Amino acid sequence: MDAHRTDASREPVDRDRAQVLVVEDDDAMRELLVEELADAGYRVIGAAGGREGVARAKQGDIDVVVTDLRMPDLDGFDLIRDLRAGQRPPHIVMITAFGSIETAIRAVKLGAYDYITKPFEIEELILVVDKAIRERGLEREVERLRREVKGQYELDNVIGTSEAMQEVFSLVHRLGGSTASVLITGESGTGKELIARAIHYHSPRAEGPFVAVNLAAVPETLLEAELFGYKRGAFTDARADKQGLFAEADGGTIFLDEIGELAAPLQAKLLRVLQEREIRPIGSTRQQKIDVRVVAATNKDLEERMRAGLFREDLFYRLNVIHIALPPLRARPEDILPLAEHFLRKHAARATPPRVLRLAPDAQRALLAFPWPGNVRELENVIERCVALASGEEIRADDLPQHVRERRDTDFLAGAVARRLTLAELEREYILRVLDDEGGNKTRAAARLGLDRKTLYRKLEDYKRGDR
Incomplete structure (x- = not known):
C-alpha cells in the first residue's frame, strides 16, 4: 500500500461503534472483505454495486465506505462525487488494481480519504480504515467544540436584560448580513470581546476564524510582524516564513483590542489594509489579498486622541463605520443580579465536586449597592472568589470581599431602583x-x-x- 498519510493518533479505535460499507461488484471479494472487517470488530454491511452503495450510504449511519474503483453500473469516481455532495459524507477508501499515481491523485482530489492498491494484505486495509475512523472522530469533536463555542456567543446566552444592553443586542442582530468594520467602545471589563465574538458568530463569517489580539500587550517592535507576518531572512531571527494574524483571520474576523494604543506608523499601515484589503509581510515584495472583517475596541476616547494628534482621523472613520458603545455595569444595575447568578452557576459547576449555590438576600443587596468600577470582569472575579471560599450552600454578604461589603449601605436606593x-x-x-x-x-x-x-x-x- 502507498503511504499517503501519517497517523494523527495511535490511540485505539472503538471499532464496534463504527459502521463500514463495502461496495464491491465481485461477490467473492465483497464477502471476503465484509467477513474480515467484521472479524476485526467493525459493524459491516455490503453493497453489490455502485448505485446500491450510494443509496445505502445516503440513508446515514455510515462512517467509512470501502469501494472498488471499477464497477459496471457506477465507477468509484462517480460514487465519490455522489457521496461527497451530501451532508456529513462518510470517509471513502478506494480499492483499485489500477495503481497509477494519476488514479490515486484524482480519487483524493474528488474527496476520497485514501486509497489502497491490489493486491493488499487485509491488515493494510484495516490500518487505513482505522485512520479514517480516527480522523472522523476528530472532525466530530472539532464540530462539537465549534458548536459549543458558537453557542456561548449566541445572544440568547449573553446576559443583559437592561434596555441599554437590549439595544446592543438589537444592533448585533442587524449587523448579521454586514461585513462593515465595527468599533466597540466601553470601559475595561464591560465585555467588548464578548460582543465582538457575538458579531462574528452572527455573521456570514461564522464558520471562518475569529482571531483576537490585544495591541497593548504586544511590544511595538514586534507588532508589525505579529499582524502582517514576515518572510524568511527579513531580519536576523526570521529563519522561516511566518503567517501574520491578518492572514490567519482570512475569511473570518480579526478583533483588534486596545486600538487606541496603536503607534502612528502602524496606524498608517492598518489604514492601508482597510482601504486596499491586502497586506505585505515584512521582507516581501508582493501584496497579499485578504478577506477579513475588522472589529476594533478601545476604552479610550479616540476623538479626544484625534484632537491631540495621537490617532489618525482617516483611520478612525474607517474603523467607526458601525459604533457600539457598551455601558458600564453601574449604568445598568438591573443586569447585576442576573450576571451574578450566571457566574455563580458557572463557577459552582466547575468546583470539585460541582456545587449548587445561591445568593442570600443580604449578598444580593451588597452586590446591587456596589458601583463595580471593574465592571462585569470584576463581578465575575468576586463571585469566583465567593465560590472558592463559601462553606455552605448560600453566599452571604460576609462571604463577599470587604470593599464590596462596605458599600452596601451607601447605595441602598440605587439597589432598590435596580431591583425595581x-x-x-x-x-x-x-x-x-x-x-x-x-x-x-x-x-x-x-x-x-x-x-x-x-x-x-x-x-x-x-x-x-x-x-x-
Missing part, C-alpha cells in the same frame, strides 16, 4: 432592616423610623399576613 422595587416594597424592606439592626427591639425601631409603636405593629402584622 415599588414604594411599598421599599418601605417594607427598610422597616425590616431597621428592626433587624435594632436587634428586634420594636420600641427603638419605631423611634428610629419616626413611627409610633402601634403603626409599626400594624405594619409588621400586615407583612406577616402578606407572607402567608
Whole structure:
C-alpha cells in the first residue's frame, strides 16, 4: 500500500461503534472483505454495486465506505462525487488494481480519504480504515467544540436584560448580513470581546476564524510582524516564513483590542489594509489579498486622541463605520443580579465536586449597592472568589470581599431602583432592616423610623399576613 498519510493518533479505535460499507461488484471479494472487517470488530454491511452503495450510504449511519474503483453500473469516481455532495459524507477508501499515481491523485482530489492498491494484505486495509475512523472522530469533536463555542456567543446566552444592553443586542442582530468594520467602545471589563465574538458568530463569517489580539500587550517592535507576518531572512531571527494574524483571520474576523494604543506608523499601515484589503509581510515584495472583517475596541476616547494628534482621523472613520458603545455595569444595575447568578452557576459547576449555590438576600443587596468600577470582569472575579471560599450552600454578604461589603449601605436606593422595587416594597424592606439592626427591639425601631409603636405593629402584622 502507498503511504499517503501519517497517523494523527495511535490511540485505539472503538471499532464496534463504527459502521463500514463495502461496495464491491465481485461477490467473492465483497464477502471476503465484509467477513474480515467484521472479524476485526467493525459493524459491516455490503453493497453489490455502485448505485446500491450510494443509496445505502445516503440513508446515514455510515462512517467509512470501502469501494472498488471499477464497477459496471457506477465507477468509484462517480460514487465519490455522489457521496461527497451530501451532508456529513462518510470517509471513502478506494480499492483499485489500477495503481497509477494519476488514479490515486484524482480519487483524493474528488474527496476520497485514501486509497489502497491490489493486491493488499487485509491488515493494510484495516490500518487505513482505522485512520479514517480516527480522523472522523476528530472532525466530530472539532464540530462539537465549534458548536459549543458558537453557542456561548449566541445572544440568547449573553446576559443583559437592561434596555441599554437590549439595544446592543438589537444592533448585533442587524449587523448579521454586514461585513462593515465595527468599533466597540466601553470601559475595561464591560465585555467588548464578548460582543465582538457575538458579531462574528452572527455573521456570514461564522464558520471562518475569529482571531483576537490585544495591541497593548504586544511590544511595538514586534507588532508589525505579529499582524502582517514576515518572510524568511527579513531580519536576523526570521529563519522561516511566518503567517501574520491578518492572514490567519482570512475569511473570518480579526478583533483588534486596545486600538487606541496603536503607534502612528502602524496606524498608517492598518489604514492601508482597510482601504486596499491586502497586506505585505515584512521582507516581501508582493501584496497579499485578504478577506477579513475588522472589529476594533478601545476604552479610550479616540476623538479626544484625534484632537491631540495621537490617532489618525482617516483611520478612525474607517474603523467607526458601525459604533457600539457598551455601558458600564453601574449604568445598568438591573443586569447585576442576573450576571451574578450566571457566574455563580458557572463557577459552582466547575468546583470539585460541582456545587449548587445561591445568593442570600443580604449578598444580593451588597452586590446591587456596589458601583463595580471593574465592571462585569470584576463581578465575575468576586463571585469566583465567593465560590472558592463559601462553606455552605448560600453566599452571604460576609462571604463577599470587604470593599464590596462596605458599600452596601451607601447605595441602598440605587439597589432598590435596580431591583425595581415599588414604594411599598421599599418601605417594607427598610422597616425590616431597621428592626433587624435594632436587634428586634420594636420600641427603638419605631423611634428610629419616626413611627409610633402601634403603626409599626400594624405594619409588621400586615407583612406577616402578606407572607402567608
